[in-house]
Amino acid sequence: MTLNVQNEKLASVRLYEAETSVATVAARHGLDPATVLDFSLNINPFGPPEGAIAAAREALSTGHLYPDLRFAALRQAVARRHDVDEDALFFGAGLDDVIKLLIHAWTSEGDTVLVHIPTFPRYELEAGLRGCRVVAVESKTPTRTDLHAFPAVLARESVALAFICSPNNPTGERFAVETIADLATRHAETLFVVDEALIDPATDGAMALPKRLRNVIVLRTFSKYFGLAGLRIGYAVADPKLVAIAEVGRPPFNLAAPSVSAAVAALADTAFLARCKATFATESAFFADAIKTMPGLSISGSNANMILLDLEKHQPGEAAELLAAQGIIVADATSFHGLERYRSLRVSLRGRNDNERLIAALRRIA
Known part of the structure; x- marks a missing residue:
C-alpha cells in the first residue's frame, strides 16, 4: 500500500x-x-447574547445525549426568520463545513467552479480538493471586486457552481440582487452560491431568490453578527431537492446541542x-x-x-x-x-x- x-x-x-x-x-x-x-x-466583539450563553449552559446538562438529528428547534427558528420552508435549510459546523459539504454534494471531479477574486479563499480551496477545475476571474480593480467577467465565462464554459460573496470578504462590495438573479436566470444549468456571511445587520440580501430560482443558494452564519463564532453554526437556504442531495453527505449530529440552543436564543434576542x-x-x-x-x-x-x-x-x-x-x-x-x-x-x-x-x-x- x-x-x-x-x-x-x-x-x-x-x-x-x-x-x-x-x-x-x-x-x-x-x-x-x-x-x-x-x-x-470578523467577529462580534461584544460576544454572544446573555440568553445564548444561558441556553448553551443549560444544554450541557444533557451532554450525554446525542443532539436532535434535524435540529428541529433551530430549523423552525431559522425558517421563521427567513420565511422559508424547513426542508430548504442545510446546516453545518460553520460555513467552512457547509461550503465543503455542498461542493462535494453538487459537483464531480473535473467539474468547473467559478469564483471572483479577491474573495473568501475556501471556495477555491475546497473545489480544488474536490478535484474540480477552478476558474478565478479578476476584477477590473483588484482591491474592488466586481462580476464583470462572469457572463463571458458562463457563456463559454459549462460551470457547475459559481460562488458570489456578497458582501465580499475582504473588499466589502455588495452585488445587486437582480444582477445575481439575471445571471441565474440566463444560466439555469449553473448553481449560484451567494455567501452572505457578512450581510447582517442588513436585511435586504438575496434570501428571497431561492424561492424564485431553484439554482440559487444563499449562505448565512451565526459566527459574525450573532457572536457565536466559537460554536460553529452555518447554514444554506436552497431548493429542497438540492438540500436532499446534500443531506446524504452530511455527517449525523454535526452540530453540538449547546451550539443549537445558543443559536435559537440568539435569534430571539432582537x-x-x-x-x-x-x-x-x-x-x-x-x-x-x-x-x-x-x-x-x-x-x-x-x-x-x-x-x-x-x-x-x-x-x-x-x-x-x-x-x-x-x-x-x-x-x-x-x-x-x-x-x-x-x-x-x-x-x-x-x-x-x-x-x-x-x-x-x-x-x-x-
Whole structure:
C-alpha cells in the first residue's frame, strides 16, 4: 500500500495564520496576552447574547445525549426568520463545513467552479480538493471586486457552481440582487452560491431568490453578527431537492446541542442585535474619520465592522508586525488570491476603547 503523504492540491494552501494568535504574538513580543487585541477576524466583539450563553449552559446538562438529528428547534427558528420552508435549510459546523459539504454534494471531479477574486479563499480551496477545475476571474480593480467577467465565462464554459460573496470578504462590495438573479436566470444549468456571511445587520440580501430560482443558494452564519463564532453554526437556504442531495453527505449530529440552543436564543434576542447594529455604524464612522487624518493610509473597502486598509509606506507583512509589537493583531490581506501584490490590511473593528488603541497604533506607523 502506498501512503498519500502529500496531496499535491494542498502544497500551496495558505492556512489561517497560527502566528497571529494572541498567545503567539504575546510570546513573540514579550507582551501580556490580556493586553493583546485581535482585529484580524470578523467577529462580534461584544460576544454572544446573555440568553445564548444561558441556553448553551443549560444544554450541557444533557451532554450525554446525542443532539436532535434535524435540529428541529433551530430549523423552525431559522425558517421563521427567513420565511422559508424547513426542508430548504442545510446546516453545518460553520460555513467552512457547509461550503465543503455542498461542493462535494453538487459537483464531480473535473467539474468547473467559478469564483471572483479577491474573495473568501475556501471556495477555491475546497473545489480544488474536490478535484474540480477552478476558474478565478479578476476584477477590473483588484482591491474592488466586481462580476464583470462572469457572463463571458458562463457563456463559454459549462460551470457547475459559481460562488458570489456578497458582501465580499475582504473588499466589502455588495452585488445587486437582480444582477445575481439575471445571471441565474440566463444560466439555469449553473448553481449560484451567494455567501452572505457578512450581510447582517442588513436585511435586504438575496434570501428571497431561492424561492424564485431553484439554482440559487444563499449562505448565512451565526459566527459574525450573532457572536457565536466559537460554536460553529452555518447554514444554506436552497431548493429542497438540492438540500436532499446534500443531506446524504452530511455527517449525523454535526452540530453540538449547546451550539443549537445558543443559536435559537440568539435569534430571539432582537434588542442585543439592535445594539450591535447601532454600535457597528457608530464605530465604522469614527474609524473612517480617523483614517482620513492619517497620510499614507486609506480605506479601499468596508462593510459593517470589516475594513480593508491600503498602505503607502509599508508592505503589509511589515505593517502587521509593527502593529503586533504594539499588541494589535491585523490580517495581512496578501493571503487573499488577487491581492498578493497589493499593500492591504484587513481589520475588524471592536468597541470604542479598543478601536482607539488601533487608531493610535496605526498613527505610529503611518
